[in-house]
Amino acid sequence: MTLLEQFQLWLGGIWPGWAAYLVPAIVGIVVILAFILVMIIVFIYFFRRVLGRFQIRIGPNRLGPEGIFQPIATAVKILLKEDIVPAKGDKVIHWLAPLVVFVPVLMIFAVVPLGARAILTDLNVGILYVVAISSVSAIGIYMAGWASNNKYSLISALRTVAQIVSYELPVVLAILGVVLMAGSLSMTKIVESQSIPFILLQPLGFLIFFLGTMAEMNWSPFDLLEADSEIVAGYHIEYSGMKFAMFYLGEFGHAFVYSCIIATLFLSGWQGPLLPPVIWLLIKVVAVFFVMVWIRATLPRLRVDQLMAFAWKCLLPMAVINLFIVAAEMLWLSEITPWLLVAVNFVFAGVLVLLWSKLFNLGGGRVEV
């Protein structure tokens, strides 16, 4: 029973049924929303500071101790900016797109467990819900790209569809491996079944999921949607003010939510000794995010055809093989000690990654025109 349900049950004894159901739900939603928004702001600050360290500069350090109020100043600046809508753009869609991008990020948090019982709703198909909702953002990006009436945005919108649809497949297949091992789609069950974190039991699955999510949330080296050296800013080129802020928050919200999901699926979520569960989760989330920032600060970007090749030639077959390996192990090797499985799976992952890097190349060629 989650904390929320317990609260509802307790209120049910005093209040009429509908109020006892509704009030705790609203309280829970507000608490979660506040938590996410604060965390997004923390992530933005963290990102800028860490990126500064990577780039041998200091990063924001003026406002408040170590510049911790900089995101607030940025937010105020953005709020005060003029809202510009392209004259020939599709105004309604232009207005709607930032919402469609940002709201799903918040919705995903309904099923992310912050502790054994600290979860808004423990859906029995939690991970399926995550997969379904997270793809909605792609539509928002496409809407933004189309409604802006800008050629750069249009290129970005076309790339979005291809990229996000392609990377959905390996991501879902990698999740299936986890689901097979955990025996449940529920996020809490998945965490509870990780006496050994799944990153050790399924290193290949983790790798595929990690890369796939980076592509889905449009993170370097897969940041083709906003590729600033090619298509300037991509889909949000014609956005300013609060609408732009929505995209910006959406980007970091995605980073936060995917870090949470990676921590939940592969790093045993909130589990850990001594410290409270939320702290453990946040430590893991920040660690994952740090690796993401590291990659973003270092690697150049892939080209669009190479990005597709990477999804279809590398990640997808490897995800299928990973699924088969996990299924076979669950069928025949479920009796042996898990640490042996860890060793076997690391060998499999190493061999497969080496094999793929030798057999396939991403380089697309010149097109005759």
Next chain:
Amino acid sequence: MVIKTEPFILNMGPQHPSTHGVFRMRVTLDGEVVVDVEPIIGYLHRGIEKLAEGRTYTQNIPFTDRLDYVASMTNNLAYVLAVEKLAGIEIPERAEYLRIIMAESMRIASHLMAVGFFINDLGALMTPMLYMWREREKLLDLFEMVCGQRLTYNYMRIGGVSHDVPEDFLPALKRFVAEMPRFLDEYDQLLSQNEIVLVRSKGVGILPRETAINTAASGPVLRASGVKWDIRKADPYSIYERFDFEIPVGTVGDNYDRYRVRVQEMRQSVRILEQAIAQLPEGEVCAEVPHSLRPPVGEVYGHIEAPKGELGFYLVSDNSIAPYRFHIRPPTMINLTALKDMVVGWKVADLIITFGSIDVCLGEIDR
């Protein structure tokens, strides 16, 4: 059912993060594929060639700073060498060495920026570029020490250089020369074998040897296509004959070769700097040259190997204090003419990096 598609025109620039200045490309795209490119230049035109006809030979030196402002020292050098050739001026030994030191430092600074921006165009979120700038900053500090400026130096004079270097210049330069190879190794380790850099730049934007020669390309762009042509060796000017260095050449002429040639050239420049520091003699730094120089009637074409290619000055003198004709051969403008041959059929992203690999500077293209 066949979907009907048609190419569309995209105006890249003059305000675009990757056009390295105010350059505009009218790109015809078929989806992501580049069908046609038409470079449109002139947004930075200041009429330097015409302005120079109304000023004395010495007054024209600051104009040359504003051509390729990433490599002002070599522009100075090319111009003063041309004037000296025209007027037949001998310059002191120490000035020759100082000029070489400045020119080679400038080459390193310019190449650092070129490779940094190249990786940045590949999409590496500024990081490699900021590391390049860390090294370039050291060179700019050195230049500031010498002449008080960080961008437009105006250091060379007809007959030598404006001042001798300060006392702490040479130790600082020696330190830089000692550190630079280690930095280049570190840089090579991180990026030159990076899988994404390789897959993005190898075989992309090929400029074949014949096309490179036919377009009169020069500098790293030409050498990457496998032509061993460096004016420092082919038509030695100043005192380059005294130094021992090699000309790195590429094999294919793709973006990766252009990038590699630049990295190798930096190593060679460090070698030249080491030798120049060791041989630097004492003495005067500027010959006696009249303020209002009146070269004899005649014409001259002086060219040097600037970081970006062959930088030439064509001067015509009518024995007055100002040049009768002042023409510049900007290397990057001529290299840029090969752009269309390199990018047609490739994707938008390749267009950007190929353009970046030519390493243009709009200051000298538009003049």
